[in-house]
Amino acid sequence: MKNLRRGIAGATAVFMLAATTGYSYAGCLDDVRNKGVIVSANGQMGTKPFVWKNDQSGEYEGFEPELFAEIAERIGVPKWDYVITEWTTMIPGLKADRWEIILSGMASTQERIQNAGIIFSRPYFMMIDHVIVLKDSPIQSIDDLKDKTISSTLGTMDSLTAHRLVAEGIAAKVQDFNTFGEPFVALRNKQVDAIIFDQSTFAAEAERSGDLRIVGDPIPYQPKPEWKEAEDAAPYVLGGLAIGMKLECTDLAEAVNTALVDMETDGTRQRILEKYKAWGPEQAKLMK
Amino acid sequence: MYDFFFVLIPRHMPFLLEGALVTVQLALLSIVFGIAIGLATALGRLSSIRPLRWLLGAYVEIWRDVPLIVQLLVIYFTLPEIGLSLPAFTAGVLGLSLNVGAYLSEVFRAAILSIDPGQRDGGLSIGMSRFLIYRRVILPQAFRIAVPTVGGYFIGLLKDTSLVSYISVSELLRNGVIVISNTFQSMEVYLMVAMIYFALSFIASRLVVRLEAFLTPAYLRAGHVEAAERT
Numbered sequence: 001m002k003n004l005r006r007g008i009a010g011a012t013a014v015f016m017l018a019a020t021t022g023y024s025y026a027g028c029l030d031d032v033r034n035k036g037v038i039v040s041a042n043g044q045m046g047t048k049p050f051v052w053k054n055d056q057s058g059e060y061e062g063f064e065p066e067l068f069a070e071i072a073e074r075i076g077v078p079k080w081d082y083v084i085t086e087w088t089t090m091i092p093g094l095k096a097d098r099w100e101i102i103l104s105g106m107a108s109t110q111e112r113i114q115n116a117g118i119i120f121s122r123p124y125f126m127m128i129d130h131v132i133v134l135k136d137s138p139i140q141s142i143d144d145l146k147d148k149t150i151s152s153t154l155g156t157m158d159s160l161t162a163h164r165l166v167a168e169g170i171a172a173k174v175q176d177f178n179t180f181g182e183p184f185v186a187l188r189n190k191q192v193d194a195i196i197f198d199q200s201t202f203a204a205e206a207e208r209s210g211d212l213r214i215v216g217d218p219i220p221y222q223p224k225p226e227w228k229e230a231e232d233a234a235p236y237v238l239g240g241l242a243i244g245m246k247l248e249c250t251d252l253a254e255a256v257n258t259a260l261v262d263m264e265t266d267g268t269r270q271r272i273l274e275k276y277k278a279w280g281p282e283q284a285k286l287m288k
Numbered sequence: 289m290y291d292f293f294f295v296l297i298p299r300h301m302p303f304l305l306e307g308a309l310v311t312v313q314l315a316l317l318s319i320v321f322g323i324a325i326g327l328a329t330a331l332g333r334l335s336s337i338r339p340l341r342w343l344l345g346a347y348v349e350i351w352r353d354v355p356l357i358v359q360l361l362v363i364y365f366t367l368p369e370i371g372l373s374l375p376a377f378t379a380g381v382l383g384l385s386l387n388v389g390a391y392l393s394e395v396f397r398a399a400i401l402s403i404d405p406g407q408r409d410g411g412l413s414i415g416m417s418r419f420l421i422y423r424r425v426i427l428p429q430a431f432r433i434a435v436p437t438v439g440g441y442f443i444g445l446l447k448d449t450s451l452v453s454y455i456s457v458s459e460l461l462r463n464g465v466i467v468i469s470n471t472f473q474s475m476e477v478y479l480m481v482a483m484i485y486f487a488l489s490f491i492a493s494r495l496v497v498r499l500e501a502f503l504t505p506a507y508l509r510a511g512h513v514e515a516a517e518r519t
Contacts, residue, residue: 087469088465088468088469088474088478089474091472091474092474092475111470111471112470112471112472115470115471115472115473116471116472116473118472151456154453154462154465154466154469155465155466155468155469155470156469159469175376175456176456176458176462176466177454177455177456178453178454178462178465179454182365182454182455182456185365186365186456189365189368189369189373190368190373191364191365191368191373
C-alpha cells in the first residue's frame with residue numbers, strides 16, 4: 001500500500017512536471033526507468049558485511065545489495081543487478097554505459113571527483129579506521145607501533161591512513177596487498193604486526209575468526225595535505241561510501257539522493273545496517 | 289589529448305617509472321636465475337640418473353601446470369608456516385625464477401637434443417671428455433638455437449612480474465593501480481603503464497636480436513641477421 005501511494009505520488013509529480021514544461025526530458029533516470037533494470041558495477045564481491053553471494057540460494061547478501069534494492073524501488077526501477085568486475089574498471093565502465101551506477105564500497109573524495117569526472121551521491125555508509133592486531137600480540141597501544149610494520153589493502157582509504165601513520169612516525173613501514181583477505185593472512189603469519197581496516201570489515205572478520213582485537217581509538221580519515229582545502233569545503237564527511245554516477249546524470253543523482261534522504265529519515269538505512277551489525281555512532285553524521 | 293601528454297604524463301610518470309625500475313630488477317634477476325635453473329634442469333633430465341630425471345620431471349610438470357599467481361602466494365604466505373619467511377621481493381624473484389626456469393628447461397632440452405648426436409660421437413672419438421664435449425661443442429650451439437625462444441620468454445616474464453604485486457611488491461602495474469585509486473583515471477593511467485611495458489619489451493626484443501647475431505658464427509651471420517631484423 002505504501003509503495004502504491006509512493007507510486008501515485010511519483011506519477012503525479014512526473015505528470016505535473018510534464019504539464020508545466022510541455023515535454024518530459026529523457027534523461028538518465030527516464031532511460032533506466034524505461035529499461036526497467038538498474039545495474040551497478042561491483043568491484044568488491046565477497047567482502048563481508050558489504051556484499052557477498054549466498055552459496056545455497058545464489059542471492060546477493062550484505063547491506064550494499066539491500067540498500068541498492070531499496071534505492072531502486074524508491075526511484076521507480078523494478079529490477080536491479082550487479083556486474084562483477086575489477087575495481088579499477090568501474091569508472092571506465094560507467095563512462096562507457098556498461099552500468100548506470102557504482103554502488104560498491106567507493107568513498108567519495110575531492111581528488112577522485114575532480115580527476116575522474118563523475119558525480120557522487122550523498123554517503124550511504126561511514127567508514128572509520130581501526131588498528132587491528134592478533135589477540136596475543138604484544139602491541140597494547142598506538143605508541144607500540146613505532147618500529148612495526150602495518151598492512152592494508154592497495155588503493156583503499158585504509159591504505160591512505162596507513163601511509164599517513166608512517167609519514168607521522170607512528171608506525172615504521174606499510175605493506176599493501178591487492179585484495180582484502182591478504183593483510184589478515186600476513187597478520188596471522190606474523191609477516192606484519194598490525195593491519196588497518198574499517199570498522200565493518202574488522203567486525204565481520206573478528207566474528208568469523210575470533211582472534212583479533214582493536215588497539216587504541218578509531219582513526220577518522222584525514223585528507224592528504226594537498227587536498228585539505230578542497231575537502232574542508234566539501235559537504236560530506238570524509239570516509240563516506242557514496243554512489244558514483246555519470247557527470248551528466250544529474251536527474252538520476254537527484255532521485256538517488258532523495259531516496260537516500262528518505263531512507264535516513266524513515267530509519268530504513270539504520271534498520272538495514274543494524275541487520276548486518278554495521279551500525280555505529282559514526283553513522284549518525286554523514287554530511288557536515 | 290593535450291591533457292594526457294602535457295598534464296597527466298608529467299604528473300604521474302615519475303611514480304610509474306619508480307615502479308618500472310622494480311619491474312626491470314625483478315625481470316633481470318628472475319631471467320638470470322631462471323636460465324641457471326632451466327639449464328641445470330635440462331642437463332639433469334638428460335642424465336642417466338633415473339631418480340634425478342624423475343624429480344626434475346615432476347618439478348617441470350608441477351610448475352608449468354599451476355598458475356604463477358598461486359605459486360607466488362604459496363611461497364609468500366604458506367612457506368612461513370614451515371618456518372621459511374622470505375621478504376616479498378625475494379619471494380617474488382624465487383617464484384618467477386622457478387616458473388620461468390621450468391619453461392626454459394624444456395627450451396634448453398630441445399635445443400640440446402637438436403644437436404646431431406654425431407658431433408658427440410666425433411668428440412668422444414678424438415678423446416674429449418663428456419663435460420668438454422658439452423662445454424665446447426653442444427652447449428654453444430644449443431645456446432644459439434635457444435636464444436630467440438629465451439628472449440620471447442623474457443618478454444613474457446617482464447609482464448608476468450606484475451603478478452608479484454599480489455605479495456605486496458610495488459612494481460609498475462601496482463603503482464599504476466595506486467594512481468588510479470587516488471584519481472580514478474583508469475584508462476589514462478593504464479595507457480601510460482602500457483607505454484612503459486611496450487618500451488621495455490621493445491628494448492628487450494632488440495637486444496635479443498643483437499645477442500643472437502653475436503652468437504652466430506661469421507660465416508652464417510649475413511643472411512641470418514637480416515632475417516631476424518626483418519621480423
